[in-house]
Amino acid sequence: MTLDEIKLLSQDDMAAVNQHIFSQLSSDVALINQLGIYIVNSGGKRLRPLLAVLAARALGYQGQQHVTLATIIEFIHTATLLHDDVVDESMLRRGKETANAVFGNQASVLVGDFLYTRSFQLMVSLGRMQVMEILADATNIIAEGEVLQLMNVNDPDTTEESYMQVIYCKTAKLFEAATQLAAVLSDQDESVTKAMQNYGMHLGTAFQLIDDVLDYQADVDELGKNIGDDLAEGKPTLPLIYALKHGNPQQQALIREAIIESNGLSKLDEIMATLAETAAFEYTRNIAEQEAQKARDCIAFLAESPYKQALLALADMAVERNH
Numbered sequence: 001m002t003l004d005e006i007k008l009l010s011q012d013d014m015a016a017v018n019q020h021i022f023s024q025l026s027s028d029v030a031l032i033n034q035l036g037i038y039i040v041n042s043g044g045k046r047l048r049p050l051l052a053v054l055a056a057r058a059l060g061y062q063g064q065q066h067v068t069l070a071t072i073i074e075f076i077h078t079a080t081l082l083h084d085d086v087v088d089e090s091m092l093r094r095g096k097e098t099a100n101a102v103f104g105n106q107a108s109v110l111v112g113d114f115l116y117t118r119s120f121q122l123m124v125s126l127g128r129m130q131v132m133e134i135l136a137d138a139t140n141i142i143a144e145g146e147v148l149q150l151m152n153v154n155d156p157d158t159t160e161e162s163y164m165q166v167i168y169c170k171t172a173k174l175f176e177a178a179t180q181l182a183a184v185l186s187d188q189d190e191s192v193t194k195a196m197q198n199y200g201m202h203l204g205t206a207f208q209l210i211d212d213v214l215d216y217q218a219d220v221d222e223l224g225k226n227i228g229d230d231l232a233e234g235k236p237t238l239p240l241i242y243a244l245k246h247g248n249p250q251q252q253a254l255i256r257e258a259i260i261e262s263n264g265l266s267k268l269d270e271i272m273a274t275l276a277e278t279a280a281f282e283y284t285r286n287i288a289e290q291e292a293q294k295a296r297d298c299i300a301f302l303a304e305s306p307y308k309q310a311l312l313a314l315a316d317m318a319v320e321r322n323h
Contacts, residue, residue: 038103059182076119163241180193215229
């Protein structure tokens with residue numbers, strides 16, 4: 001199943017989600033409307049809310065609360081992007097200037113806070129304590145992931161285990177919540193709910209690992225941000241961690257200096273050569289494919305339907321994409 005076929009399959013649900021997103025962005029404060037619409041319209045894939053609606057439909061859900069759930073997931077994700085770009089001092093995202101570049105850091109942080117709090121208002125509207133519990137835990141873990149990543153910046157001794165914990169918290173946790181809550185809304189038993197939770201976790205991990213590779217290998221226009229951004233910020237992602245462990249002493253010294261000094265862009269060609277010579281990209285892609293296969297295995301139990309095929313296809317796309 002192609003991405004266009006998935007979009008066609010989910011178009012009614014996603015149209016309802018988009019309408020709900022814009023209605024819930026409404027505020028008497030003009031700057032919230034302006035900045036909120038800017039970031040929501042900035043070309044995102046809407047992957048996380050798409051996961052929520054596809055998972056709900058794959059489980060036979062027939063109600064309307066999945067639209068609110070998908071909106072909540074997108075608001076939490078968007079809030080993290082606003083805060084991330086301020087912390088990272090990013091100027092480009094999805095091929096456009098970041099919100100902080102256009103509106104300033106203060107407005108970006110505060111509108112991010114607005115989106116977080118609006119998401120909690122929407123959680124309350126669902127009237128389900130388990131939904132509140134899962135999403136409250138998820139937002140807390142995401143915040144912990146941000147701090148863990150901050151602690152790893154400029155630290156060349158970051159371990160693979162530590163890094164995998166960061167991407168679980170920062171990325172996979174929200175994927176996990178989206179698919180887990182689809183099971184909760186459709187009143188599935190514990191085993192089904194756990195399987196859907198694990199599907200989201202493995203899919204999110206695969207997605208982030210490929211992002212790590214694309215930070216070095218993607219076309220700038222397709223990626224929508226500058227090549228080597230992670231390196232420029234002193235972030236030791238998995239390709240660097242692997243190359244640092246398996247490179248020769250000169251290569252190790254090169255990477256260590258780049259991470260410690262955040263000066264990797266000045267030596268990007270040398271570092272790219274090191275990553276290639278140590279097979280760091282192949283290693284990272286292999287781990288991502290393993291995670292994608294675990295995601296596929298988690299939903300083998302689902303009854304055959306176009307929605308199941310869409311979820312399987314998303315696992316394929318997570319590792320095959322070029323942006």
